[in-house]
Amino acid sequence: MKPWLPVLGVAALAPLAWQAAIWIFAPPPALLPSPALVAGVLWSERRELAGHTLVTLGEAVGGYALANLLALGLAFLFYRLRTAEAVLAPWLVVAKNIPFPALASILVVLLGDTLAPKLVVVVLVTFFPILANVSQGLRSADPVLVDRLRTLHATPGQIFRKVAWPAALPAYFAAHEIAFTGSIIAAIAAEWLFAQRGLGYLIVHATTQFRTDRLFAVTLIASALAIAAYGLVRLAAARVLRWRRL
Amino acid sequence: MRARPLSSFGRRFAATCALLATLALAGCARDAPPAAVAAAPEPFAATLARVQAVLPAKHYVNNDYLPAAGAPVPAWTEKRRIRVGLPWLLNDEEAPWFVADSQGFFAAAGLEVELLPGGPGKNYLAQLAARTIDIGVINMSTHVAKFVASPTGADVVIVGAILRRTPEVILALDAAVPSDQPSARPLTARDLVGRRIGIETTSQYLVEAVFERAGLPKDSATLVRVTTVDALVHGRVQAVIAWIVNQPRLLEDAGYRNWHALRLADLGWEDYADVSVVRPDLLDFDPQLVRRYLWALRQAVEFMLDHPAEAAAITRRRATDAALSETQIRRRFELQEPLIVAGDRANLLRVDPAALDRTAAHLVRAGILALPAAPRR
Numbered sequence: 001m002k003p004w005l006p007v008l009g010v011a012a013l014a015p016l017a018w019q020a021a022i023w024i025f026a027p028p029p030a031l032l033p034s035p036a037l038v039a040g041v042l043w044s045e046r047r048e049l050a051g052h053t054l055v056t057l058g059e060a061v062g063g064y065a066l067a068n069l070l071a072l073g074l075a076f077l078f079y080r081l082r083t084a085e086a087v088l089a090p091w092l093v094v095a096k097n098i099p100f101p102a103l104a105s106i107l108v109v110l111l112g113d114t115l116a117p118k119l120v121v122v123v124l125v126t127f128f129p130i131l132a133n134v135s136q137g138l139r140s141a142d143p144v145l146v147d148r149l150r151t152l153h154a155t156p157g158q159i160f161r162k163v164a165w166p167a168a169l170p171a172y173f174a175a176h177e178i179a180f181t182g183s184i185i186a187a188i189a190a191e192w193l194f195a196q197r198g199l200g201y202l203i204v205h206a207t208t209q210f211r212t213d214r215l216f217a218v219t220l221i222a223s224a225l226a227i228a229a230y231g232l233v234r235l236a237a238a239r240v241l242r243w244r245r246l
Numbered sequence: 247m248r249a250r251p252l253s254s255f256g257r258r259f260a261a262t263c264a265l266l267a268t269l270a271l272a273g274c275a276r277d278a279p280p281a282a283v284a285a286a287p288e289p290f291a292a293t294l295a296r297v298q299a300v301l302p303a304k305h306y307v308n309n310d311y312l313p314a315a316g317a318p319v320p321a322w323t324e325k326r327r328i329r330v331g332l333p334w335l336l337n338d339e340e341a342p343w344f345v346a347d348s349q350g351f352f353a354a355a356g357l358e359v360e361l362l363p364g365g366p367g368k369n370y371l372a373q374l375a376a377r378t379i380d381i382g383v384i385n386m387s388t389h390v391a392k393f394v395a396s397p398t399g400a401d402v403v404i405v406g407a408i409l410r411r412t413p414e415v416i417l418a419l420d421a422a423v424p425s426d427q428p429s430a431r432p433l434t435a436r437d438l439v440g441r442r443i444g445i446e447t448t449s450q451y452l453v454e455a456v457f458e459r460a461g462l463p464k465d466s467a468t469l470v471r472v473t474t475v476d477a478l479v480h481g482r483v484q485a486v487i488a489w490i491v492n493q494p495r496l497l498e499d500a501g502y503r504n505w506h507a508l509r510l511a512d513l514g515w516e517d518y519a520d521v522s523v524v525r526p527d528l529l530d531f532d533p534q535l536v537r538r539y540l541w542a543l544r545q546a547v548e549f550m551l552d553h554p555a556e557a558a559a560i561t562r563r564r565a566t567d568a569a570l571s572e573t574q575i576r577r578r579f580e581l582q583e584p585l586i587v588a589g590d591r592a593n594l595l596r597v598d599p600a601a602l603d604r605t606a607a608h609l610v611r612a613g614i615l616a617l618p619a620a621p622r623r
Contacts, residue, residue, distance in 0.1 A: 029398040030372035037397065112482060113470040196447075196471050204447045209614075210371060210389070212398040 033213040041217040053221055055198040059115065060187040060225075063122020064180060070123065071130035079138040079164065080156075096128040104193040118190035118198075125186035126179040133175035137168025173237040180233050181226040188222055294607040300621050301606060303599035306394045307404045311533060313541040315548075315592050320537040322356035328380040328539070329360045331370030333520050336363050337568035338575045339491075342408055342520075343383075344564035345557050346546035354545075355538035363567065374525055375400035381539060386412075387518040387597065388615075391606050394622065395615055401622050402523045406540050406595035408547065409491075409519035410588035414452060415507040416443065417493055418485040419478060429506040433485070435460030438508075444472040444486035451612035452487060452510060459513055475500070489519075491582040495574060511585075515608075516601035519585070540595065547586060547594050554579045 015035040021027075022034055029037065042049065074092070078085035100121050107117035141164040149159050191200025199218050206214035313320070332340050343361050346352050352359045362379065364370060370382030371393045384390055387407065393399040416438065420429035435456050443453055454464040470483055475496050477483045486493065490507060497505045510517075522543065524536055550557040558575040565575075586594065609615035 028372070028375035028400055030369075030375045030393075030396075030400055033398045108470075108472045108477065108482065113472065194471050196469075201447065207369075208389075208392075208448045210369075210393040210396040210399050212372075212396075 030210065030212055033216055037213040038216045038220065041211075041213045042220070045214070045217070049202075049217065049221060052198050052202050053225070055195075056184065056187050056191065056200065056222075057225065059118045059190065059198065060122060060183040062115070063119040063187060064126055064183040066119060067123045067127035067179065067183070068130060071127045072134060074131050075134035075138060075168075078135050079160070085135070092128065092131065095124065098124065100124055100189070101193060108194050113194060113196070117194055118187060121190035121193075122183050122186040125189075126183045129179045129182070130172070130175040133171040134168050137171030138164045140171070141167040170237075170241060173233060173241065176233040176237075177230060180229045184222060184225045184229060288611070290607060290611070293611050294603060296617060297603050297606045297610060300617050300619070301391065301395050301615075302621070303391070303602035303606065305621060306390060306402060307597050307599040307602060308529065309405075309596050311405050311529070311536045311540055312595050313537065313544050315594070317541065319354050320534060320541055322534065322538055325356045325358060326535060326538075327358040327360070328535070329362060329378075330539075331362045331368065331373060331379045331382040332364045333383045333385040334363070335365040335567035336361075337565045338558075338561050338570055338578050339385075339520065340565065341550060341557060341561040341575070341579070342543055342546045344561050345549050346542045348560045348564065349546065349549055351542035351545040351549075352539075355542045357535075357538055357542060359539075365567075371399070371402060371523065374402055374523060377525070380524070380528065380535075382523045384521050384523050385519055387521045387602055388605060388609060390521060390523055391602065391609070392615055395618050397618070401526050403526055403529060404518075404521045404523050404597055405529075405536055406543065407518035407521040407597050408543075408595070409582060409585040410594075410596065411511040411585040412515055412517035413489040413491050413519050413582065413585055414449075414510045414515070414517065415488055415490045416453065416456065416485050416510075417475075417478070417488040417490075417497075417505055417507045419497070419502055420504045420506045423504040425502045425504050427503055429504045431506055432512075433506045433508040435462055435466075435508065438485055439466045441484035442468045442470055442482070444474075444477050444483040445469050446473055446487060447471060448614060449487045451609070451614050452515070454612065455515070455608065456508065456510070456513065491578050491585070494581065495577050498577070499574065516598075516605050518597050518602075521597070544594055550579060551583065551586070551591075 018032075018035050022032060074088070078088075103120075104117075107120060111117045111120070145163045146159055149163060154162070187198065188200040188203070191198035192203055193200075195201045199222055202218045203215060206212070206218065330343065332343060334340070340361070340363075343359070347359060347361065362370075364383070364385075370379060371384060371389065373379045374382045382402075387404060390402060390404055393402060416433060418433050418437065418441075419425070420431060420433075422431070423429045438453075438456070439462060445453060450469055453467065453469060457464050457466045467485075470477075472483060473486050473488065475486065475488075475493050478486050479497070479500065479502065488494070488507075490509065494505050494507065497503075522540070529536060554576055555572070558572040558579065561575050562570060562572050590596075606615055610617055
C-alpha cells in the first residue's frame with residue numbers, strides 16, 4: 001500500500017466523522033461548528049489567514065533557527081568540555097521548565113511588543129530537545145572508531161567530523177521531529193500572550209468575538225503547518241541519512 | 247557528488263508542499279481589488295437603523311423580571327438548585343453573589359446556588375448555549391451582543407446588570423503630581439497624543455473612539471498589547487485601558503496615588519458590566535426562577551450600598567482567589583458605587599436596550615461587530 005494512502009484516508013474521513021458527531025449529538029455551534037462553516041471561513045478569509053500564517057511561520061522559523069544555534073553550540077561545548085555540562089545542565093533544565101506565561105508580562109515590559117519576546121518563547125520551548133538529543137548522539141559515537149582515528153593521528157576536529165557528528169545526526173533529526181513542529185505551537189502561544197498579528201492573535205480575536213468557526217479554521221491551519229513541518233523533517237532525514245539504509 | 251533521487255513518497259510530498267506554498271504565496275501576493283470610488287462614510291443614524299433591524303437589543307435584553315425597590319420575595323413553592331457562572335475568578339468583583347448567598351437572600355428566594363468561578367478560558371455564554379449552567383454573568387454587555395450576532399453564537403437574554411455605567415477608563419500616572427498624592431486633573435485625549443497605550447486584544451477601537459471624539463486622528467498614539475499596571479509603572483507604556491474599579495486600586499497599593507483617568511462613560515460610551523444572562527427558554531418555561539434570582543441579587547446590591555463594611559467582611563472571606571484586605575474591598579465598593587447606582591437607585595440592575603443599540607452601532611462602525619444577515623428570531 002502507498003504510504004500516503006492512510007494519511008489521505010484519515011483526512012477524507014475526519015470531516016465526515018465531524019459532521020456525523022454534529023448530527024448525532026447536536027452540540028451548539030458555539031462548542032462545535034459544522035465543517036461547512038469552518039470551510040467557509042477558510043475560503044472567505046483566506047487572504048487574512050494567509051497573512052497571519054506568514055507572520056507565525058516567520059516567528060517559528062526565526063526562533064527555531066536561534067534555538068538550533070544555541071543548542072548546537074552548547075552540545076558542542078558539552079562534547080569538548082564535560083565540566084561545562086555538569087555546571088550548566090541543571091540550569092538549562094530550569095530554563096526549559098519556566099512556564100513561559102509567567103514570563104509574559106516581564107518579557108513585554110523588558111522587550112516591548114516586538115518580535116523579540118516571541119522568539120524567546122520559541123527558543124525556550126524548542127532548544128532543549130535539540131540539545132539533549134545532539135548531546136546524547138555525540139556521546140554515542142563508536143569508541144572503537146574514535147580510538148582507531150586517534151591511532152591514525154586524527155585531529156579532534158577530524159574525529160568530530162568523521163565519527164561524532166555522523167553518530168549524532170539521527171538523534172538530531174529525531175529532535176527536529178519534535179522541536180520543529182513544537183516551534184509552530186510555541187509561536188502561536190507567544191502570539192496568544194502578546195501579539196497583534198499571527199495565528200495566536202487570531203485565536204484570541206476569534207475567542208473574544210465568539211467565532212468558534214474561525215477558531216477551528218486557525219486550528220486546522222496550525223495542524224497543517226505542523227504536518228508540513230514534520231513531513232519536511234522526514235524528507236530531509238531521508239535525504240541526509242540515506243547511508244543508514246545502505 | 248550526486249544526490250540520490252527522491253523516493254516516490256518524497257517526490258509526492260515535495261510536490262504537494264510546493265503546490266501549497268505556491269497557492270499560499272499567490273493568494274498573499276494577489277493585488278488588492280481595485281479601490282472603489284471612496285464612498286462617504288455611512289451616517290451614524292443609518293448604522294443604528296441597520297442594528298435595530300437585524301440585531302435589536304430588545305431581542306437580547308429584558309427588564310420585565312427585575313424587582314421594584316422594596317418588592318417582597320417572589321412567591322415560590324419548590325426549592326431549586328441553579329448553577330451560576332461568575333464573571334471572573336473569586337475576587338471582590340463577585341461581591342453581590344457572595345452577599346446574596348451569605349446573607350441568605352438566595353435561600354429566602356428558595357434558591358440553592360452553585361457559584362462557578364470564571365476567568366481565563368471560561369466561556370459562560372457557550373456554556374449557557376450548551377445548557378451546562380442556568381445563568382451566566384458576563385463581564386461586558388458588548389460580549390453578549392457579539393455572541394448573539396456571531397454565526398456560531400446563540401440566542402441569550404440579558405436580565406440585569408450590576409454596573410450600569412461602563413467601568414472602562416484609560417488610566418495614566420500624572421507626572422505633575424508626586425506619587426504619594428492623588429491627582430485632581432482628569433486625563434484628556436490630548437494628554438495621550440504621541441504616547442504608548444496598553445490595550446487588550448480588541449480594545450483598540452475604544453482608544454480610537456476617544457481620539458475621534460476629541461477631533462484627533464485615530465492613530466494619534468502607539469498601541470501595545472499589554473494591560474498590566476507594571477508596564478505603566480515601569481514606563482513601557484504611558485497609559486493603559488483599565489477598569490476604574492480595579493487597576494487604580496492596584497496602583498494605590500503599589501504607592502502610586504497620582505493616577506488619573508479618562509472615563510469612557512464621561513464621553514458617552516454606554517456599556518454595562520457584570521450582566522446576568524439566561525437562555526430565552528428559561529424565560530418562557532420558568533420565569534419565576536429568574537424573578538427569584540434577580541430579587542436576591544437586588545437585595546445583595548442594596549445591602550452592599552447600605553452596609554459596605556459588612557459586605558466587605560463577607561467578600562474578604564469568600565474571595566478565595568485573591569488575598570484582599572477589607573480596606574481594598576471597601577475601596578472598590580467606593581469606586582463602583584456611582585456605576586451601580588447610575589444616578590437612579592430606584593432602577594438598580596436595569597439595562598437600557600436603546601443604549602446597547604447605540605453601542606452596537608459604534609462597534610459595527612469600528613469593525614468590531616459584524617451584523618448578521620437577519621435577526622435570530
